[in-house]
Amino acid sequence: MPLDRRQMMAASAAAVAAGLIPHAVRAEVQAGNGTLITLSDGHLELPKSFALGDLPEDLANPVLARHGFTGDMLRSPCNVTLYRDDTRVVLFDVGSGTDFVSTAGLLFDGLDVAGVSPEDITDVVFTHGHPDHLWGLLDDFDDLAFPDARFHIGRAEWDYWQDPETVDTIDPGRQSFAVGAKRRLDAIEDRIAFFDDGDEVLPGIAALATFGHTPGHMAFEVGASDPVFVVGDAIVNSHLSLANLAWELGSDQNPERAAATRTSLVNRLSQGQHRLVGFHFPGSGIGRIEPADTGFRFQEDAT
Numbered sequence: 001m002p003l004d005r006r007q008m009m010a011a012s013a014a015a016v017a018a019g020l021i022p023h024a025v026r027a028e029v030q031a032g033n034g035t036l037i038t039l040s041d042g043h044l045e046l047p048k049s050f051a052l053g054d055l056p057e058d059l060a061n062p063v064l065a066r067h068g069f070t071g072d073m074l075r076s077p078c079n080v081t082l083y084r085d086d087t088r089v090v091l092f093d094v095g096s097g098t099d100f101v102s103t104a105g106l107l108f109d110g111l112d113v114a115g116v117s118p119e120d121i122t123d124v125v126f127t128h129g130h131p132d133h134l135w136g137l138l139d140d141f142d143d144l145a146f147p148d149a150r151f152h153i154g155r156a157e158w159d160y161w162q163d164p165e166t167v168d169t170i171d172p173g174r175q176s177f178a179v180g181a182k183r184r185l186d187a188i189e190d191r192i193a194f195f196d197d198g199d200e201v202l203p204g205i206a207a208l209a210t211f212g213h214t215p216g217h218m219a220f221e222v223g224a225s226d227p228v229f230v231v232g233d234a235i236v237n238s239h240l241s242l243a244n245l246a247w248e249l250g251s252d253q254n255p256e257r258a259a260a261t262r263t264s265l266v267n268r269l270s271q272g273q274h275r276l277v278g279f280h281f282p283g284s285g286i287g288r289i290e291p292a293d294t295g296f297r298f299q300e301d302a303t
């Protein structure tokens with residue numbers, strides 16, 4: 001008898017129970033009328049040259065060394081955000097799935113530990129269409145991993161990945177991103193809802209255009225008073241992105257625009273002392289941004 005998805009999930013839950021997947025559920029905070037937790041999807045190992053782009057090594061290396069990176073690869077954790085209130089169970093992005101890299105795609109383990117089944121997810125809200133945020137949409141059998149969810153994406157982001165010219169205009173190193181995004185977004189074409197800057201995507205969740213990392217990247221403000229900002233990759237890491245807001249980084253598809261976006265977002269978060277979730281930030285990914293040296297630093301919430 002072939003192994004089905006439910007059996008595979010049971011096997012992976014056993015791995016969690018055996019302690020093989022540490023820190024699957026990372027932290028929990030109040031946000032609006034609900035609670036927000038982060039779940040580890042694993043991590044990426046990125047070549048340093050990819051993260052730097054045109055940023056000179058002599059500027060980047062001292063910052064990276066302070067964060068413990070001295071080699072040619074950078075470890076980038078992946079934190080998927082889950083928001084729950086009385087009526088909804090909302091995922092912000094769906095992680096990498098099993099087709100991208102072997103070190104990520106662990107979201108189902110975290111969900112299991114949190115007591116959430118894939119069928120419980122009522123809504124999925126996307127920050128953008130890169131593989132580590134989107135490719136978990138389909139399971140190993142090309143079925144929708146969250147079969148009962150309604151999906152929400154920024155209109156500009158959808159249009160970009162659906163544009164047949166994107167595969168030819170995107171950086172050659174990212175061509176597989178374009179092919180992979182289109183295939184997955186086609187699978188949810190009949191159950192997708194679009195939003196624009198400032199729209200209320202769901203009750204208590206407002207969209208914030210943060211273009212640059214991708215052409216239609218969106219962040220989210222969750223809760224009206226004392227909101228938590230789910231920033232996705234608008235602030236793509238906690239080291240180079242914060243050390244100097246003027247730095248233009250290779251992780252971003254439009255480095256100049258991303259730096260301008262990041263500058264206004266970081267200043268807003270810092271001045272308001274707002275909490276944020278950074279998808280690739282260390283630990284739980286939940287904390288605040290505060291001024292430091294010539295730039296800013298991430299201070300993780302005590303857990």
Ligand SMILES: [Zn+2]
Pocket residue numbers: 130132133233279280
């Ligand atoms: Zn990412």
